[in-house]
Amino acid sequence: MPAVQERTRAADGTELAFQVGGRGRSLVLLAGQDNNHHWWDGVREDFEHAHRTITLDYRGTGASGKPDEPCSTAGFADDxxxxxxxxxxxxxxxxxxxxxxxxxxxLAINHPARVRRLVLGCTSPGGPHAVERDAAVRRALAQPDRRAAEQALLELMYSPAWLAEHHGPRTVLGDPDMPPHARRHHLAASNDHDAWGRLADLRARTLVLHGADDRMTPPENADLLASRIPDARAHVLPGLRHAYFHAGRPAASRLVAEFLTG
Known part of the structure; x- marks a missing residue:
């Protein structure tokens, strides 16, 4: 059964669309920058036999409000x-x-009582301690030719072998209906993220996952997070890029499911 969409409002009154599917213990699934809940299409189903899955359209995406105002990763957590x-x-x-x-x-740092177990995938602590993508990646994503930039993003997400066997849909390439101001605010929110100084306060049991061939967010960040978060463990998946959760879906989803239920 497909997820059912509902709506609520953030503390500042912005409308938030969210989607609920499955049954069992609640599992919140949070997408990447510039993306709506469709990021999780084809993956959320792996958890719905044991979990009630909850996704949301970030402000600026999908059916949520799109205010032309700065946002932050901490603010998204409040949403x-x-x-x-x-x-x-x-x-x-x-x-x-x-x-x-x-x-x-x-979410886990500022609202510790609301997070039972935490999985952090293809991400980083942000700030000066993070290992950033190299200049060639930044240039490829910023090139003015939109089709070339999209192809570069696709190749950062998936290996050539995976792309040759899977011709769509491409649900991780950004919300096509997102207004330019929202894209700017999402980019700033992601770039400004720096939780390094607070990660040691994180108390939720944590699993860190990463693709070994991820150039978008280099895999060294997995070890940084695991070393900083108390009792966290990291698992790096060989041969996978940024969208490891799609390209390595069986193994990745199994690791997450075992961690959440073990």
Whole structure:
């Protein structure tokens, strides 16, 4: 059964669209930068036999409001709390990837009672301690030819072998209906993220996942996060890039499911 979309409002009144599917212990799934809940299409189903999955459209994406105002990863975490409050959920498991992993860090740091177990995928602590993508990657993503930039993003997400066997849909390439001001605010929120000084305060049991061939967010960040978060463990998946959760879906989803239920 497909997820059902519902709506609530953030503390500042911005409308938030969220989607609920499955049954069992609540699991919040947080997407990457510039993306809506479709980031998780084809993956959330792996958890719905044991979890009630909850996604949301970040402000600026999907069916949520699109105010032309600065945002932050900590602010996105507060929006998640608004969704949990609307559903009457006291505590949930949280799985965040890319910018969603940055948001998930603040969710667990600022709202510790609301996060039971935490999975951080293809993400980083941000700030000066993070290992950043190299200049060639930044140039490829910033090139003015949109088709070339999209192809570069696709190749950062998936290996050539995977792309040769899978011709779509491409649900991790950004919300096509996102207005330019929202893209700017998302980029700033992701770039400004720096949770390094607070990661040692994180108390949720944590699993860190990463693709070994990820150039978008280099895999060294997995070890940085695991070394900084108390009792966290990292698992780097060989041969996979930024969208390891799609390309390595069976193994990645199994690792997450075992961690959440073990």
């Amino acid at each position: 998640v709390i608004a969704v949990l409050d609307a559903l009457g959920i006291d505590s949930a498991d949280v799985y965040g990837t890319s910018m969603g992993g940055r948001t998930a860090q603040w």
